Each structure stands twice: as structure tokens, then as C-alpha cells.
Amino acid sequence: MTASTARGGSLRGLPASGRVALAVVLLLWIVAACSPLLSERAGAIRLGERLAPPSAAHPFGTDDLGRDLFARVVCATPISLAIGLVAAAVSLGVGFAVGATAGWIGGGVDLALSRLIEVVLCFPVLFLLLALAAFLPPSPMTLILAIGLTAWPGDARYARAEVMRIKQLDYARAARAAGASTPRILTRHLLPNALPPLIVSAAFGIGWAILAEAALSFLGVGLPAPAISWGGILSAAPPYIEEAWWIALFPGLALFLTVSAYNLLAEGLRTATTEKGRHA
Amino acid sequence: MIRYVLRRLLLAVPTLFGIIVIVFLLVHLAPGSPVSGGGEALRRPTGRAAEELRRLYGLDRPLPERFGAWFSRAARFDLGESFVDRRPVGERIREALPNTLFLNGLALALALSIAIPLGVVAGGRPEGAFDRLSGAALFALYSTPTFWAALLLQSIFAVQLRWLPLYGVASDPAPAGLAGLVDRLAHAALPATCLAYGTLAFVARLVRSGVAETREADFVLAARARGASRRRALWTHAFPNAVLPLLTLFGLLLPALLSGSVIVERIFAWPGLGRLYFDSILSRDYPVILGLSLLSAVATLAATLASDIAAAAADPRVRDGASP
Numbered sequence: 001m002t003a004s005t006a007r008g009g010s011l012r013g014l015p016a017s018g019r020v021a022l023a024v025v026l027l028l029w030i031v032a033a034c035s036p037l038l039s040e041r042a043g044a045i046r047l048g049e050r051l052a053p054p055s056a057a058h059p060f061g062t063d064d065l066g067r068d069l070f071a072r073v074v075c076a077t078p079i080s081l082a083i084g085l086v087a088a089a090v091s092l093g094v095g096f097a098v099g100a101t102a103g104w105i106g107g108g109v110d111l112a113l114s115r116l117i118e119v120v121l122c123f124p125v126l127f128l129l130l131a132l133a134a135f136l137p138p139s140p141m142t143l144i145l146a147i148g149l150t151a152w153p154g155d156a157r158y159a160r161a162e163v164m165r166i167k168q169l170d171y172a173r174a175a176r177a178a179g180a181s182t183p184r185i186l187t188r189h190l191l192p193n194a195l196p197p198l199i200v201s202a203a204f205g206i207g208w209a210i211l212a213e214a215a216l217s218f219l220g221v222g223l224p225a226p227a228i229s230w231g232g233i234l235s236a237a238p239p240y241i242e243e244a245w246w247i248a249l250f251p252g253l254a255l256f257l258t259v260s261a262y263n264l265l266a267e268g269l270r271t272a273t274t275e276k277g278r279h280a
Numbered sequence: 281m282i283r284y285v286l287r288r289l290l291l292a293v294p295t296l297f298g299i300i301v302i303v304f305l306l307v308h309l310a311p312g313s314p315v316s317g318g319g320e321a322l323r324r325p326t327g328r329a330a331e332e333l334r335r336l337y338g339l340d341r342p343l344p345e346r347f348g349a350w351f352s353r354a355a356r357f358d359l360g361e362s363f364v365d366r367r368p369v370g371e372r373i374r375e376a377l378p379n380t381l382f383l384n385g386l387a388l389a390l391a392l393s394i395a396i397p398l399g400v401v402a403g404g405r406p407e408g409a410f411d412r413l414s415g416a417a418l419f420a421l422y423s424t425p426t427f428w429a430a431l432l433l434q435s436i437f438a439v440q441l442r443w444l445p446l447y448g449v450a451s452d453p454a455p456a457g458l459a460g461l462v463d464r465l466a467h468a469a470l471p472a473t474c475l476a477y478g479t480l481a482f483v484a485r486l487v488r489s490g491v492a493e494t495r496e497a498d499f500v501l502a503a504r505a506r507g508a509s510r511r512r513a514l515w516t517h518a519f520p521n522a523v524l525p526l527l528t529l530f531g532l533l534l535p536a537l538l539s540g541s542v543i544v545e546r547i548f549a550w551p552g553l554g555r556l557y558f559d560s561i562l563s564r565d566y567p568v569i570l571g572l573s574l575l576s577a578v579a580t581l582a583a584t585l586a587s588d589i590a591a592a593a594a595d596p597r598v599r600d601g602a603s604p
Contacts, residue, residue, distance in 0.1 A: 112294075115291070115294045115295050115298055116298065118295050118298075119295050119299055119302060119577075120302070121535070121580075122295070122299055122535065122577040122578075122581050122584070123299075123302070123535060123573060123576065123577050123580075124535040124538035124542075124580075125539050126538075126539035126540075126542045126543070127538070127539070127572070127573055127576065128306075130542065130557070130561050131306050131561065131569065131573075134561045134562070207423065211425055214425055214427075215425065215427065215543060218543075219542075219543070231427075234428065234431065237431050238547060241434050241435055241438075241439060241446070242439050245439070245440075248428070248431035248432060248435055249432070252432070255425055255428060256423060256424055256425065256428065259423040260419070260420065263423050264419070
């Protein structure tokens with residue numbers, strides 16, 4: 001009950017920019033769903049038309065093998081969106097488990113888990129990402145795990161702070177005084193109230209995960225060849241930077257649009273969930 | 281104060297231990313073993329290198345013993361030899377370090393010198409025209425992938441306008457004297473911009489929200505009531521107090537800059553730590569990978585400690601309060 005009213009309230013409270021962002025995100029998912037229609041075009045190699053500039057026939061131009069860039073950018077949508085979503089979910093799951101445990105139990109457990117969070121934050125994210133993505137066998141699962149397992153400390157810090165705050169609020173203490181069991185307090189009182197800030201953190205996490213996947217694919221340790229991703233298309237751009245700017249422009253634009261939409265949605269959700277528009 | 285410093289130092293010990301453990305796990309558990317490898321390996325140590333690796337990391341010995349050996353080597357910063365050219369890892373890192381420090385120092389100076397005034401002015405009038413405009417611009421920067429920005433900047437400033445060189449550290453042959461300095465700065469301009477804008481957006485947003493909150497504090501209103509100008513109230517009263525809590529975050533800029541260096545140094549062919557790390561990943565040069573991971577994590581830990589202690593020295597509430 002509490003959760004549903006909170007959720008209804010946050011959607012209605014979504015500012016205009018957040019609604020636009022939500023519409024863009026939905027549109028991107030529709031594009032992703034329709035992308036198989038273009039998969040044949042995306043793979044067709046026509047060496048006679050290599051590095052052709054944007055035209056009516058090829059709105060985004062063609063790449064070094066004469067493949068239509070528009071079709072390739074569209075066909076890369078599902079991979080980027082799906083990996084971003086699932087990796088952010090992994091990160092949120094691990095982060096919530098670690099953070100909530102630390103915040104709920106406190107004491108020595110909190111001290112130990114907080115050290116663990118600190119340790120992971122000490123490494124440059126891309127160092128860990130590259131090592132995991134390059135050393136494990138290349139697959140979507142590897143990418144998701146690599147991104148999820150490097151991104152969780154942020155989510156864990158949110159979850160820890162939120163659980164510690166709620167734990168000592170009157171309603172949680174009242175529930176405990178009334179004899180509610182720990183699992184009941186956790187699921188009925190803590191989780192629904194800790195959820196809104198975590199959803200915000202997760203929405204930012206999706207944007208971050210999409211960027212991470214693109215960076216890995218750009219560096220050549222993402223998904224192997226037949227799979228198309230925006231980062232992968234961009235990795236073909238540097239050798240042709242002097243003659244074919246369109247290879248660099250359009251896939252990056254798609255990436256920028258997607259990440260902006262998710263980040264804007266996250267901002268909107270943050271405004272909506274911190275009810276009285278408390279600006280942080 | 282001494283109690284606080286001691287407590288922070290004591291808490292850093294398990295973190296340091298954790299860093300050494302993670303680096304150990306990175307090489308021993310992820311790929312099965314570094315000599316057998318897993319997945320599609322681009323190059324895997326064989327023959328002499330494999331033997332060397334087995335001996336160095338004691339892969340034939342039980343796990344606790346291996347960890348003990350790694351721990352004692354890590355504690356002495358004995359990083360071993362590179363598989364690629366058989367030179368000490370420390371030497372290769374020392375060679376690349378100045379290039380990365382130069383580029384990151386330039387990027388940090390650029391980012392802070394724009395981010396701080398921007399944040400203070402925007403936070404001085406929250407929801408004002410300037411705040412909205414700069415907010416949107418920072419938001420766009422925040423969502424821009426570094427490698428895309430690098431490609432666009434190259435395309436515009438190096439290819440179309442021909443104002444700046446496409447990549448590299450300096451012209452060959454490098455001009456002498458003042459012209460040499462100008463040449464180096466021209467080569468560093470694009471990569472430093474790419475490294476700077478993420479930090480710029482991050483810091484400007486933090487300064488802006490800090491100032492927006494502090495500007496209504498009693499001591500700022502009191503300064504205004506005493507006749508201080510708006511500018512003076514913002515810069516000498518609101519800003520220092522707004523920026524104090526942010527001091528503790530500065531340690532975390534280091535790993536972010538190093539992450540950015542991997543991408544930027546690759547695109548601009550800049551022979552620094554980021555490129556060294558990426559090349560080592562591709563060639564499975566484990567001693568270099570381990571050495572760089574260890575050094576960067578320890579440097580971050582030290583920077584975090586230093587910024588925490590600086591924050592505590594500047595603000596008694598931090599050292600007396602319950603916060604970390």
C-alpha cells in the first residue's frame with residue numbers, strides 16, 4: 001500500500017523534463033524492438049560504396065566496408081539498452097545487499113563492509129572493467145558481470161545511508177516495539193521506504209552502465225564481431241577520422257541521446273521522490 | 281585532531297590489505313590461471329615467460345602460500361619484470377608517469393578554474409537564468425562519452441580547422457625553447473580538454489549545490505547585513521563553507537582521472553600510464569597490470585586519507601562528529 005501510493009505520487013510529480021526523458025526512453029525501446037527489420041541491411045557489405053557520406057540512400061553514410069550506418073546504429077540499440085538495464089540491476093542487487101546489511105546490523109559488520117566498499121572505490125573503474133572484460137571469455141554475461149561488479153559500491157553507499165536513516169525513524173522503532181520480527185520490518189517498512197532513492201540511483205546506474213559497455217566495445221574488449229554496439233561502430237572511426245567524420249558522429253549521437261535520456265529521467269525521479277522539491 | 285588522524289590511519293590498514301587481496305584475486309582467480317588463461321586470449325605467456333610467471337607468482341604452490349609470497353613482494357613494492365621487454369615494472373611506470381602527470385595536472389587545473397567560478401555564480405542565484413543554462417550544459421557534458429568527445433574534437437580542431445595536431449606528445453623534431461613549450465601545449469590541448477570536462481561537470485555541480493545551500497545560512501545573511509557586497513558574501517563567506525564538505529571527495533578524483541586516461545591516451549597516442557595499462561591488458565603483461573593496479577589504488581587511498589585529514593583540520597565538526 002505504502003509503496004503503490006509512493007510510486008503513483010512520484011510519477012505524477014515527474015517534472016516536464018522527466019516526462020520527455022521517459023518518452024525518449026520508451027521510444028528507444030520501441031526502436032530496439034523493431035530493429036530486427038533492418039538487420040539484413042546492417043550486415044550487407046558493399047565495397048563499391050565504402051565510406052560514402054550521408055545521402056538519401058544512406059542517411060548516416062556508410063562505414064569502411066560500405067555497410068549502411070543508419071541500419072547499424074539502429075541495430076545496436078537492443079544490445080546497449082539490454083546490457084545497460086541488466087548490469088544496473090546486478091549492481092543494484094549487490095549494492096543493496098551489501099549496503100543494507102551494513103546499515104542494518106551496524107557495528108563490526110558495518111565497519112568491515114564499509115572497508116570493502118572503500119577498497120573497490122580505490123581502483124580506477126576502467127582498470128577493473130578492462131581486466132574483467134579482457135580476462136573472462138567474451139559474452140554478454142561477462143560484460144554484465146564486469147559492469148555490475150564494478151559499479152555496485154555507489155549503490156551500496158546509498159542503501160547503507162538510507163537503511164541507517166530509516167532504522168531509527170519512529171515508525172520503524174514503533175514496529176519493533178510492537179513486536180514485529182526483523183524480516184517483517186525489513187520487507188514491510190524498510191524496503192518500501194528505501195526504494196525511491198534506490199530507484200533514482202538505479203536510473204543513473206543504467207546511464208553509467210550503457211557508457212561503460214560502449215567504452216569497453218570501443219576499446220575492443222566488448223562483444224565480439226557479429227554483435228553490433230555503438231561503441232563497436234565507433235571503434236572503426238579513428239583510422240578514418242580525416243575522411244569520414246560521419247562514422248564518429250552518428251553512433252556517438254545515439255549513445256549521447258540514450259545516456260542523456262536515462263540521466264534526465266533519473267533527475268526527474270529524484271525531484272519527484274524528494275517530495276517538496278528539496279533541491280540537493 | 282590527533283585522535284582523528286590516528287583513527288583514519290588505523291582504518292586505512294584493512295583497506296590497504298583489501299587492495300592487496302583484490303589485486304591478487306584479479307590475476308589468480310579471474311582467468312583460471314594467468315598461464316593457462318581463459319577465453320579468447322590475444323597473447324598468452326608461453327615457454328620461458330610462463331615458467332617465469334609460475335616462479336614469480338608461485339602458481340604451483342597452495343593458495344595461502346601464494347598469497348603470502350605476493351603479500352611480501354607487494355609490501356616491498358617489488359613489482360617484478362615486464363613480460364614484453366623484460367625491464368623492471370617500476371622503470372616502465374616511472375617512464376610513463378611524467379606524461380600522465382603533465383596531462384592530468386593540466387586537465388585538473390583547467391577543470392577547477394572553470395568549475396569553481398561557474399558553481400559559485402550559478403549557486404548564488406539558484407533557478408536563475410545563468411543557473412538553468414549552465415545546469416543544462418553541465419548535464420550534457422555529464423552524459424557525453426569521453427571517446428566520442430575526443431573523436432569530435434579531433435575531427436573539428438585537427439582535421440577541419442587544422443588548428444591543433446591530431447595526436448602525439450610533441451612534433452618531430454620538437455622545436456627548442458619557447459616554441460617547444462607552445463608545441464607541447466598545443467599537443468596537450470585536446471586530450472587535456474577531454475580529460476577535464478567530466479571532472480568539470482562533477483565539481484561544478486557539487487560547488488553549485490553547496491553554495492546554493494550555504495548562501496541562506498545565518499552567517500552569510502549576517503555578512504550581508506553588515507554591509508558586505510553580494511559578491512563578497514558569496515566568495516568569502518558562502519563558498520569556503522560550502523566547499524569544506526567537498527574536500528573529502530577530492531581523493532576520488534584520482535581514480536576517475538586515471539580511468540579517463542586509459543581512453544584519452546589511447547586515442548591521442550599519449551605514452552602515459554593509461555596507455556601502458558591498456559597495452560599490458562592486450563599483451564597479458566601481468567606484472568605491469570598488477571603493478572599499475574596496486575600503485576593507483578594505493579595512491580588513491582593516500583589521496584583520500586590526505587583529503588579527509590585536510591577536511592578535519594579545516595572543520596572541527598568533521599573530527600568530532602560521527603561521520604566517517
